[in-house]
Amino acid sequence: MQETLKxxxxxxxxxxxxxxxxxxxxxxxxxxxxxxxAIRDAGTVKAKKTGKFATSDWxxxxxxxxxxxxxxxxxxxxxxxxxxxxxxPGHQDFSEDTYRTLMAVDSAVMIVDAAKGIxxxxxxxxxxxxxxxxxxxxxxxxxxxxxxxxxxxMEELEEVLGIQxxxxxxxIGMGKEFLGIYDRYHHRIxxxxxxxxxxxxxxxxxxxLAVDHSMKQTSYYTQALDDIMLLNEAGNEFDxxxxxxxxxxxxxxxxxxxxxxxxxxxxxxxxFAPTPQPRKTNEDVNVNPTDDEFSGFIFKIQANMNPAHxxxxxxxxxxxGKFERGMNVTLARTGKAFKLSNSTQFLADDREAVEEAVAGxxxxxxxxxxxxxxxxxxxxxxxxxxxxLPQFTPELFVKVTAKNVMKSKHFHKGILQLVQEGAIQYYKxxxxxxxxxxxxxxxxxxxxxxxxxxxxxxxxxxxxxxSKIARWIENEGDVKESMxxxxxxxxxxxxxxxxxxFENEFAMRWFQDKNDSIQLYSLL
Ligand code: G4P
Numbered sequence: 071m072q073e074t075l076k077x078x079x080x081x082x083x084x085x086x087x088x089x090x091x092x093x094x095x096x097x098x099x100x101x102x103x104x105x106x107x108a109i110r111d112a113g114t115v116k117a118k119k120t121g122k123f124a125t126s127d128w129x130x131x132x133x134x135x136x137x138x139x140x141x142x143x144x145x146x147x148x149x150x151x152x153x154x155x156x157x158x159p160g161h162q163d164f165s166e167d168t169y170r171t172l173m174a175v176d177s178a179v180m181i182v183d184a185a186k187g188i189x190x191x192x193x194x195x196x197x198x199x200x201x202x203x204x205x206x207x208x209x210x211x212x213x214x215x216x217x218x219x220x221x222x223x224m225e226e227l228e229e230v231l232g233i234q235x236x237x238x239x240x241x242i243g244m245g246k247e248f249l250g251i252y253d254r255y256h257h258r259i260x261x262x263x264x265x266x267x268x269x270x271x272x273x274x275x276x277x278x279l280a281v282d283h284s285m286k287q288t289s290y291y292t293q294a295l296d297d298i299m300l301l302n303e304a305g306n307e308f309d310x311x312x313x314x315x316x317x318x319x320x321x322x323x324x325x326x327x328x329x330x331x332x333x334x335x336x337x338x339x340x341x342f343a344p345t346p347q348p349r350k351t352n353e354d355v356n357v358n359p360t361d362d363e364f365s366g367f368i369f370k371i372q373a374n375m376n377p378a379h380x381x382x383x384x385x386x387x388x389x390x391g392k393f394e395r396g397m398n399v400t401l402a403r404t405g406k407a408f409k410l411s412n413s414t415q416f417l418a419d420d421r422e423a424v425e426e427a428v429a430g431x432x433x434x435x436x437x438x439x440x441x442x443x444x445x446x447x448x449x450x451x452x453x454x455x456x457x458x459l460p461q462f463t464p465e466l467f468v469k470v471t472a473k474n475v476m477k478s479k480h481f482h483k484g485i486l487q488l489v490q491e492g493a494i495q496y497y498k499x500x501x502x503x504x505x506x507x508x509x510x511x512x513x514x515x516x517x518x519x520x521x522x523x524x525x526x527x528x529x530x531x532x533x534x535x536x537s538k539i540a541r542w543i544e545n546e547g548d549v550k551e552s553m554x555x556x557x558x559x560x561x562x563x564x565x566x567x568x569x570x571x572f573e574n575e576f577a578m579r580w581f582q583d584k585n586d587s588i589q590l591y592s593l594l
Contacts, residue, residue, distance in 0.1 A: 075392055075428060076360045082430030083343045084154040084387075086171055088196060089181035090189030091160045094211040097326040098181055099144065099155060105333060106146025106153065142372065142385065143432045151340050154432055160191055164511035166492070167370045169462045169594070170443065172198045174369040174387035174432065176344045177205040180319070181326075184210050184217025184244070188230045196231055198462075198594060203316045206233065207339050214262075214325040216245035221297060224305075224321065234318040236308045238338060239331070240298055241323045243290030250285075251323055251331055252294050254301075255338055259285075262330055313342055346430030349389045351454045357390050359429035364391035364399070364449030366433075367456040368441050371491060383434045384441040389456065391449060393427045400453040402446040410435065410447075443492030463540050463592040464495050464508030467571060468515060468532040471505070477528045484526030489564055494518050497561040497569060500551060506561060506571070507532075508540060535559075537571035539578055544589035553585055 089095045144155045156175055158168045172178065178199045182188060199206050210223055217223075220241055227235045239251040242259070250261040259271040259279060274280040277298065285291045312318035320342065324331020346359040349367075357365060370385040393410070400407045427433050435441065444459045472481040485505060489496040494515075495508035509515055515532060522528045537559060543549055549568050554560035557577040563569050570590065572578040582590070 075362065078152075078392075078428045079359045079430055080345045081150060081152050082154065082346050082428065083151050083177070083340060084156065084175050084346065084430045084432070085177045085179055085343065086156040086158045086175045087179045087181060088158055088172070088192060088199065088206075089160070090183070090186070090191040093181045093183040093186070093189070093192070094326045095158075095160070095181055098179075098209065098211070098332065099157075101326055101329050101332045102153075102155065102336060103144060103146055105336060106148045142370075143434075145431075148336065149340060152430075154430065156432065158195065159513075163513045164191065165514045165517075166462050166495075166510050167372075168195070169198050169510065170369045170459055170492075172202065172204075173459050174367075174385070175204065176347050176430070177207065179339070180206055180208045182208060182210045182223065182227075184212050184220075184223065184323075185215060187218055187223060187226045193230065196233075200231075200233070200316060201460075201594060205313050205316055205342070205344060206319045207335075207343070208235065208319045208321045209326075209331075209335055210321060210323045211326050213241050213244050213248050213251075213323050214328050214330070220323065221300075227319065227321070233316075234306050234312065235321050236306050236313075236318055237301055237321045237323075239323055239334070240294055240301070242285070242294040243288070247288075247290055248325070249288065249290055251334075252298060253334065254298065256334070260331065260334060261285075262325075263328070310342065314344065346389075350457045352457050353454070355454070357454075357456075359390050361390040362392075362450075364393055364397065364447075365389050365454075365456075366393075366447055367459075368435075368443055368445045368447075369459065371437060371441060371443055371493070382437040382439075382441075384437040384445075386433050386435055386447065388427055388429050388431050388433065390429050392429075393431075393433055393449075395426075397449055399447045399449050401440065402448060402453045402455040403442065405453065439487075442490055459492075460594045461495070462510055462594050464510050465538055465540075466509050466512060466515070467497075467535050467537045467540075468507050469504055469535050470507050470530050470532050473529040473531050480526045481522075481528045481530070484522045484528055488518060488521060493521070496564045497571070499559070499561055500554070506535065535571070536573045538574055539572040539592075541570050541572065541578065541590035541592055543568050543570070544591060545587070548587055553581075553588070557581075 087095045087098060142157050146153055156171050158171050172195065180192060180196060224235050224237060227233060238255045239253040241251055242249040248262050250259055252259055257273050259273065261269055261271060271283060272280040278295065279286055306318065309318055313320060322331060322335045324335060326332055348356040348358045350356055366386045366388040368384045368386050372383045396409060396411050398407060399410055446456045448454060472478055485496065488494055497506040497508060498504065507518065519530055519532065522530050546568050551560060557573040558581045559571045561569050561571060572581065
């Protein structure tokens with residue numbers, strides 16, 4: 071039977087993993103790909119991470135190895151679903167792209183290290199997911215090591231993140247005494263390090279082990295039963311609707327490294343994870359994924375760091391319809407029509423050119439400078455634009471100048487283009503009009519410097535300035551230039567809006583105490 075567009079779209083699940091560095095994102099990704107048969111060797115993704123080289127050769131080396139771009143989007147099939155995992159780079163690669171990637175997924179998987187609990191980067195990424203109202207699934211990792219008490223972790227989720235949680239399963243012991251998980255959802259116990267038929271043990275109608283087992287004699291088992299009773303009585307009730315709206319997170323415990331609980335997680339995730347969702351245009355019209363006409367938006371542009379190749383790859387999330395090689399599309403921003411031909415690559419493990427992709431999928435478009443972040447491409451007769459992607463509040467700032475003053479024209483042209491493309495944020499001081507750049511991660515500055523040199527032939531000097539916090543102003547009319555000081559510097563952004571750059575939280579509070587009529591706000 072011919073698979074219809076609807077069948078194909080409904081088989082798609084597109085998500086990102088959000089976590090703090092070292093929680094186990096790479097290990098988890100590897101296990102997931104392994105289940106899907108996308109990799110044979112569970113060391114492939116890890117190989118990517120060992121980068122001991124500088125960021126600039128990093129991309130080049132990775133490109134030669136064919137993994138840099140491919141690992142931005144990974145696709146595999148499992149139990150009739152086609153799964154797209156989008157990478158959210160962390161560490162020194164954390165950037166606005168990391169946030170924007172979350173604009174292109176339909177759900178998120180949050181990995182938490184059981185010993186560390188909720189960490190800083192997780193909180194930042196979580197907030198972006200929360201604002202979008204997308205479902206968030208939690209995997210509490212590293213149960214094979216001693217960690218925090220599970221009840222404490224559940225409390226932390228609710229208190230630090232402010233999201234209701236429901237434990238789909240519950241650990242029985244941990245660390246050296248980790249015996250398995252009590253699976254509330256499947257009504258069974260899954261044993262740690264058990265083979266074949268021993269892996270799942272049935273529960274009776276009272277929720278206790280239905281078979282004779284040495285586990286029953288342990289205090290860990292009794293403790294788990296006590297905890298489950300507490301959760302049943304005082305915990306949240308599972309509510310699929312709340313999960314769908316991102317108001318409740320289903321929580322799973324496991325150990326990615328030992329591949330324990332990962333498959334159960336994946337199977338349950340697939341039951342609840344949303345299929346590709348509709349998206350709003352800037353005229354507030356919903357576009358459905360199963361609409362015949364192709365459309366999508368660009369959420370990330372990855373520059374090639376190799377000076378010999380100036381090309382870039384623009385990542386497009388397909389929102390509706392089907393992409394086919396050679397199809398005609400219109401770039402909504404310019405109204406320009408063109409053919410998406412052999413320049414289009416699909417970012418699979420083998421980097422084959424894609425022949426066909428549907429709503430929910432991500433395609434990589436070869437870009438010679440035509441695209442900007444947030445651009446919409448449409449394949450139908452009527453062109454339209456998707457809602458703007460949000461801007462994110464930067465936390466790092468540098469003052470930038472051209473090393474050679476004679477290059478000033480190129481300098482400004484380069485900055486303008488890179489800012490428009492969404493690579494970096496731009497501010498200028500009030501009278502001297504010095505250029506200040508803002509980023510959410512150091513990598514953005516490095517990419518900026520590299521591209522200025524290679525694409526615009528301008529060497530730049532970048533001096534960090536003390537500021538860490540940017541705040542926009544609701545009541546701009548009340549701002550006076552005399553409010554500016556080195557610790558609370560008043561600048562303008564690229565849209566000429568006033569922005570205060572504060573040295574730190576303390577400087578911001580001090581400013582607010584003195585100027586309580588000024589209403590500050592942050593972007594996302
Ligand atoms: P990340 O992508 O989130 O940064 O984390 P990654 O998967 O690289 O995992 C970070 C470290 O945590 C790795 O150890 C990894 O082996 C370990 N890890 C991941 N999952 C588990 C788990 O379930 N249990 C235990 N005990 N450890 C886990 P590493 O020593 O930094 O790297 P490696 O030398 O082991 O590769």
